[in-house]
Amino acid sequence: MNADFQEYLPLIIPLFIAQFSLLGYTIYHILKHDNYKRGTRAIWLVIVLVGMNFIGPILYFVFGKEDE
């Protein structure tokens, strides 16, 4: 198992970094802004956390982020 796991590490580590940095940035962005194109802060936080595997953050940036 251990050797097996090590084999996957080169794939898992970048995936985790990309995923969590995107998630962290999205939550930061939601909390920093008061107005959204659609929806409210609570809705977007739920969507981003539920769809945390990239889908939530991408949905937020496409449909929720207000154009400045």
Add this chain to the structure above:
Amino acid sequence: MKGFNVFFSKEIRELIRTKKLMILLTVFFIVGLMNPAVAKLTPKLLESIDMYGMTVGEINITALDSWTQFAKNISTAMIVFIIMFSGIFTLEYSRNTLIPLLIKGLSRRCVVMSKTAVMLLAWSACLWMCFGITYFYSGYYWDNSVVDGIFFAGFGWWLFGVFMISCIVFFSSFAGSAVLVLLGTGGIYITMSLLGLYKKIEEYLPIHLCDSLSLYNGELTSSDYLPAVIATGIICLLLFLISIPLTGRRQL
């Protein structure tokens, strides 16, 4: 030329500040990483089926599986790309943000050219990054040399993306909203898939470039794609050249 430079740098800044570039790069990064990951995990998944009493013989995963995933997944990433950029022209028209610049003497040709250039640049960066990641991991776990025509298949996808971009530019020159641009571009894709059923013209259609699998298997060689490459290049150029006067005549 000065107008082009100024507007081009404005577009790049817009791409960065609206976070579009970040999202696109992340999506293509993930896709590039998922291709070898899915191929790597396939034996594990089949093993778990094994536990339920089904017997699956020994399966051999090679770089070919990883590249097959690439050909499947890159189209999804391309759809994200097209959705992101469908409003690049129409949003500016509907918000009237172009009018001050046009009054100050920026020519409409510069607007079309610099927006197209930005899209091409973004598409090239995203696609080749995704390609590079898949290439690196496939080479790391398996052997890339068993798959034929990897680079040409990548080029085919790139050219197909360029074709889609020129569709966006073309439809943006007269359509009123981003949704119409999307519908037009999607319509072209569906029409091509239907026409592609007719084998004699299939090899001249841009959609033929997406057929990476036959290239990987060695059923087709890169020279079989030559008609499609030339036809796509000509269509892209035509669409682009038509959209410049169309945009020029457009009511703002």
